[in-house]
Amino acid sequence: AQSVTQLDSQVPVFEEAPVELRCNYSSSVSVYLFWYVQYPNQGLQLLLKYLSGSTLVKGINGFEAEFNKSQTSFHLRKPSVHISDTAEYFCAVTGNFNKFYFGSGTKLNVKP
Amino acid sequence: DAGVIQSPRHEVTEMGQEVTLRCKPISGHDYLFWYRQTMMRGLELLIYFNNNVPIDDSGMPEDRFSAKMPNASFSTLKIQPSEPRDSAVYFCASSFRVGPYEQYFGPGTRLTVT
Numbered sequence: 138a139q140s141v142t143q144l145d146s147q148v149p150v151f152e153e154a155p156v157e158l159r160c161n162y163s164s165s166v167s168v169y170l171f172w173y174v175q176y177p178n179q180g181l182q183l184l185l186k187y188l189s190g191s192t193l194v195k196g197i198n199g200f201e202a203e204f205n206k207s208q209t210s211f212h213l214r215k216p217s218v219h220i221s222d223t224a225e226y227f228c229a230v231t232g233n234f235n236k237f238y239f240g241s242g243t244k245l246n247v248k249p
Numbered sequence: 250d251a252g253v254i255q256s257p258r259h260e261v262t263e264m265g266q267e268v269t270l271r272c273k274p275i276s277g278h279d280y281l282f283w284y285r286q287t288m289m290r291g292l293e294l295l296i297y298f299n300n301n302v303p304i305d306d307s308g309m310p311e312d313r314f315s316a317k318m319p320n321a322s323f324s325t326l327k328i329q330p331s332e333p334r335d336s337a338v339y340f341c342a343s344s345f346r347v348g349p350y351e352q353y354f355g356p357g358t359r360l361t362v363t
Contacts, residue, residue, distance in 0.1 A: 169349035171351070173354075180340055181342075183351050186351065188349050227292065237282075237294070239294075241291040242291055
């Protein structure tokens with residue numbers, strides 16, 4: 138079985154500050170990890186994904202994430218956030234059978 | 250490509266009425282997923298199809314919910330009879346193949362049952 142835990146339900150941060158959104162997963166098999174973003178009143182959009190290879194993955198809008206197998210984590214980071222990054226962020230894990238397991242989401246609130 | 254298309258975008262109905270949500274996946278995608286999103290339960294997978302065949306419907310909450318995919322370009326999620334607790338945003342998503350392939354989400358249908 139696979140599962141994802143997003144440790145923070147809400148993260149407030151000031152504009153231009155760095156941010157880290159935490160994600161931990163559990164799985165007994167090889168995993169593929171994703172981060173999605175949901176802007177208000179919209180569907181989910183892919184930010185980045187880890188399939189294999191380099192553990193540091195870069196995505197759109199300046200976001201990056203690091204896969205840490207020993208700590209079963211896939212934290213999302215951005216060195217300097219903008220107001221436009223205000224959204225809800227979802228971590229997801231899947232194996233080879235295409236069923237995604239999503240975390241409960243983290244609401245990022247960027248303040249001016 | 251137009252992306253995943255869902256209709257209607259908003260639906261308000263009275264308790265006891267039948268509700269039908271519609272989805273058109275991205276052309277060429279073999280998998281289609283129905284999710285429900287609520288404040289209390291977050292994002293839940295209800296059912297998914299592979300090549301129009303339901304593979305896993307373990308997330309369907311009860312017999313009032315049913316989903317069909319009569320062809321590769323159309324799927325419906327039906328609730329009959331609807332209840333206020335069904336109020337949620339329902340998303341449809343599609344993906345290309347088995348394995349680590351991105352799921353593309355539609356804009357969602359916001360359902361309100363009064």
